[in-house]
Amino acid sequence: MNGSSRPDEVLLRAARAGDGDAFGEFYKRRRALVLGYLRPRVPDAEIAADLMAETFAAALLAIRNDRRPIPDDPIAWLITIARHKLIDSVRRGRVEQAARDRLALDPLEIDDEDIVRIEDLVATTDVAANLKELLPADQHAALKARVLDERDYSEIAIDLRCSEAVVRKRVSRALRTLRAGLEAPE
Numbered sequence: 064m065n066g067s068s069r070p071d072e073v074l075l076r077a078a079r080a081g082d083g084d085a086f087g088e089f090y091k092r093r094r095a096l097v098l099g100y101l102r103p104r105v106p107d108a109e110i111a112a113d114l115m116a117e118t119f120a121a122a123l124l125a126i127r128n129d130r131r132p133i134p135d136d137p138i139a140w141l142i143t144i145a146r147h148k149l150i151d152s153v154r155r156g157r158v159e160q161a162a163r164d165r166l167a168l169d170p171l172e173i174d175d176e177d178i179v180r181i182e183d184l185v186a187t188t189d190v191a192a193n194l195k196e197l198l199p200a201d202q203h204a205a206l207k208a209r210v211l212d213e214r215d216y217s218e219i220a221i222d223l224r225c226s227e228a229v230v231r232k233r234v235s236r237a238l239r240t241l242r243a244g245l246e247a248p249e
Contacts, residue, residue, distance in 0.1 A: 069085075073085075090119050093141055101118075125144075201223075204233075210234070
């Protein structure tokens with residue numbers, strides 16, 4: 064199995080075992096997804112890039128911690144980290160860099176060309192549109208409400224006129240479908 068076809072979970076296990084290239088591959092594979100999630104929620108591309116860098120630094124620190132299990136759903140796990148970093152940055156009025164500092168990473172420097180590339184990448188990574196194409200309508204509605212709109216299961220259940228358990232199952236199935244589709248060889 065070549066490096067580009069390894070599932071996210073395998074990459075994260077390899078990264079935990081010290082394979083820096085595995086985490087680099089995970090980063091390259093998922094950076095557009097994280098930027099696609101963050102960019103519409105912040106005022107500019109530079110903040111989105113800082114948040115993305117902090118998200119991946121925090122993910123790497125978490126992976127290095129042997130007491131934490133490798134996440135069953137790396138995509139949802141990564142978006143959850145990004146969401147927490149976003150919320151923390153709103154509360155603090157700035158993007159935190161604690162994870163990057165712990166890893167002794169150089170400050171992120173972005174020029175105009177980088178900003179254009181970020182905006183182009185985000186423009187071609189329409190998370191919501193991609194989800195709609197990949198998922199059945201009921202799963203798309205549940206996943207969009209839960210992950211993109213960040214709503215509570217109880218609130219979603221009322222809107223979708225079903226139980227919270229059904230919403231949870233739809234979100235779970237949607238994530239499984241996305242994971243299978245994203246990990247399929249190109």
